Each structure stands twice: as structure tokens, then as C-alpha cells.
Amino acid sequence: MKRIAVIGCGYWGPNFVRIFTNLPESEVKYCCDLSEKRLEQMKLLYPHIHMTTNLDEVAADPEVDGVVVATPVRSHYPVAKKMIEAGKHCLIEKPLCASSAEGEDLLALARKHGVSVMVGHTFLFTAAVNKVKDLLDAGELGEIYYVNSTRVNLGIFQEDINVVWDLAPHDISILNYVFGADPISVSARGRSYIRDGVEDMAFITLEYPEGKMAHVHVSWLDPNKIRRTTFVGSQKMVVYDDVQQLEKIRIFDKGVDKQPHYETFGEFHLAYRFGDIFTPKLDDREPLKAEASHFIETMEGGKSTKATGGEGLTVVRILEAACDSLRKKGALVQLA
Numbered sequence: 164m165k166r167i168a169v170i171g172c173g174y175w176g177p178n179f180v181r182i183f184t185n186l187p188e189s190e191v192k193y194c195c196d197l198s199e200k201r202l203e204q205m206k207l208l209y210p211h212i213h214m215t216t217n218l219d220e221v222a223a224d225p226e227v228d229g230v231v232v233a234t235p236v237r238s239h240y241p242v243a244k245k246m247i248e249a250g251k252h253c254l255i256e257k258p259l260c261a262s263s264a265e266g267e268d269l270l271a272l273a274r275k276h277g278v279s280v281m282v283g284h285t286f287l288f289t290a291a292v293n294k295v296k297d298l299l300d301a302g303e304l305g306e307i308y309y310v311n312s313t314r315v316n317l318g319i320f321q322e323d324i325n326v327v328w329d330l331a332p333h334d335i336s337i338l339n340y341v342f343g344a345d346p347i348s349v350s351a352r353g354r355s356y357i358r359d360g361v362e363d364m365a366f367i368t369l370e371y372p373e374g375k376m377a378h379v380h381v382s383w384l385d386p387n388k389i390r391r392t393t394f395v396g397s398q399k400m401v402v403y404d405d406v407q408q409l410e411k412i413r414i415f416d417k418g419v420d421k422q423p424h425y426e427t428f429g430e431f432h433l434a435y436r437f438g439d440i441f442t443p444k445l446d447d448r449e450p451l452k453a454e455a456s457h458f459i460e461t462m463e464g465g466k467s468t469k470a471t472g473g474e475g476l477t478v479v480r481i482l483e484a485a486c487d488s489l490r491k492k493g494a495l496v497q498l499a
């Protein structure tokens with residue numbers, strides 16, 4: 164039985180309290196939050212869990228095996244550092260931390276203290292993203308040309324980060340995971356319409372090895388909630404729409420074939436394919452539950468295979484580069 168402390172019980176943290184309470188291999192010993200009011204609400208739901216505003220109490224308790232850090236991004240580093248130094252395994256919400264320097268320090272500390280660090284890249288635990296990865300790995304789509312991802316809605320405006328740091332970790336972690344590679348360059352344009360200096364919309368372009376391109380549109384200023392990613396391959400195309408309940412993935416047998424050899428424009432022919440559209444059945448296991456189970460496995464000495472601290476640091480480096488490009492009006496920033 165692994166004993167967990169959930170630090171930060173605002174909007175997102177309570178999901179982890181519910182999941183670690185329900186998993187047979189874990190129990191939640193502490194809910195920790197700076198807000199007494201939040202803890203009073205949590206106490207009504209979970210009267211048996213210790214409620215505390217004191218991080219040191221959690222750090223000092225030898226019974227706590229692992230912690231979830233679900234506080235605002237600026238506090239991920241100091242909170243996680245304290246917990247790692249106290250020998251606790253950490254599952255840190257996305258983005259891992261507020262800078263690559265912080266991330267490097269956290270990972271070095273984790274190695275020193277022999278604890279595991281995972282990052283809350285929740286989408287890597289969805290059946291839909293894993294289906295796309297399987298299709299790509301099996302070559303079902305042919306050669307991947309490009310990906311277009313839209314993650315927009317109205318709000319929620321974050322107090323300490325811009326929309327790139329808030330929403331793009333999802334898209335970037337998905338892209339890195341399904342491609343099995345990190346981008347080699349990034350450029351981004353964005354604007355702050357509501358709050359000075361805090362971008363509320365951005366267009367990010369990433370280049371991956373072998374000519375694969377990805378475009379990510381993130382915004383807190385859109386009338387519709389859209390979570391749609393289109394993967395365009397030489398053989399097939401896939402649309403992953405996370406807002407859909409039943410048909411999250413649609414595989415289109417569509418494409419354009421060109422003549423392998425031609426000399427004049429007159430001989431140049433394109434053949435358009437309009438084939439079937441297929442909707443695979445997906446496992447409906449809650450992604451956060453799969454993420455929590457993976458965290459327990461890493462605490463038990465298992466090897467972390469996804470959403471590792473290293474992957475979290477890579478995403479932070481890409482976010483930094485994207486924001487560097489934003490400040491330079493879209494200048495290309497090399498990552499490799």
C-alpha cells in the first residue's frame with residue numbers, strides 16, 4: 164500500500180485525491196493546501212484524510228511514499244524540491260516547472276535521493292493518443308507529413324503563466340510521444356489582449372526530424388472549446404477530437420498520390436483517394452487512473468516508461484524556446 168499526499172487541492176488536485184483513494188494499491192494520507200477554505204471543503208468529502216497547510220508536516224512523515232504536486236506552476240519547484248529532499252517520489256503536474264534550470268535541478272536532486280519524478284502529461288495515458296501512436300508506429304498512415312492541433316476555449320486565465328505554458332504542454336507532449344522524437348526548431352507568434360504581457364493566444368510551429376511539421380494553436384479567447392489534432396500522412400489521415408465522447412478518433416483513407424515519374428507538366432497527374440472513414444473502438448479507462456497506476460509502479464521500482472521527469476524537462480525547454488520566439492516576433496529558435 165503506497166501512501167500519497169496531494170499538495171494543492173484547487174481545481175485539479177481533487178481528481179488525484181479521488182483516484183488514489185479508489186486505487187487498491189494506494190491511499191491518500193494528506194491533503195495539503197495553503198487555503199484553509201479548500202481544506203475544509205476537502206474534509207467534508209474525505210473525513211478520514213489528514214488536512215494540513217504545513218508542507219513540512221508532509222515532508223517529515225516517513226509513512227508518505229509519494230506526493231502529487233498540483234499547485235500553480237511557480238510553486239512546483241520549491242514544493243517538489245522539499246519533497247524530493249525528504250525522499251518522496253513526486254508526480255508533478257504539467258508543466259514540470261517554470262524553467263529548465265529548475266527542471267535540471269529537480270532531476271539531479273531526484274537522482275541523488277533515489278526517488279522517481281513523473282510529470283502530469285495526462286494525454287499520454289489516453290486510449291486515443293495511444294491508438295494514434297500505434298497507427299504511426301505500424302506505418303498505417305504512411306509517411307507523416309504534418310500535424311495541426313487546436314486547443315482553444317474561453318479561459319481559464321492562469322495567474323502565473325501565459326497560454327503557451329498552460330495549454331501547449333499537452334500538444335507538445337503528445338507530439339513528442341507519438342513521433343518518438345523531439346522538435347529541432349520552434350517559432351511562435353502570440354498576443355496579450357486581456358492582460359498586459361501575458362499572452363492569451365499563440366500560434367506555435369514546430370519542426371520535427373525527417374521534415375515533419377506541427378502547428379499548435381492555443382488560446383484562452385475562443386467562443387468554442389476545441390481539442391482537435393489532425394495527423395496527415397501519405398497513406399491515411401487521422402483526426403483526434405478529444406471533445407467527442409464516442410468518436411474521438413477517425414481514420415480517413417484519403418490522400419493524394421502523384422505519378423512516380425513525369426517529365427512535362429502535361430504528364431503530371433495527381434490521383435485523389437476518397438476511401439472509407441473508420442472509427443476504432445477505444446478503451447474507456449480514465450487516463451488519470453492509468454497515470455496514477457504508472458506512478459505507483461515507478462514508486463515500486465518499476466521503470467518509468469512515459470511522462471518521465473526527463474520528458475517534462477524537454478517540454479519545459481521547448482516552452483522556453485517558444486516564448487523566446489514569441490518575444491522575437493516569431494524568429495526561428497533552434498532546439499537541436
Ligand SMILES: NC(=O)c1ccc[n+]([C@@H]2O[C@H](COP(=O)([O-])OP(=O)(O)OC[C@H]3O[C@@H](n4cnc5c(N)ncnc54)[C@H](O)[C@@H]3O)[C@@H](O)[C@H]2O)c1
Pocket residue numbers: 170171172173174175176195196197198201218232233234235236238242256257258283284285329
Ligand atoms: N493535466 C491536466 O490536464 C491539468 C488540468 C488542470 C490543471 N493542471 C495543472 O495542475 C496544477 C494546478 O492547477 P489548478 O488549475 O488546480 O490550480 P488552482 O489555482 O485551482 O489550485 C491550486 C491550489 O494550490 C494551492 N497552493 C498554492 N500554492 C501552494 C503551496 N505552495 N503549497 C500548497 N498548496 C498551494 C492553492 O491554494 C490552490 O488551492 C497546475 O500545474 C496546472 O497546470 C493540469
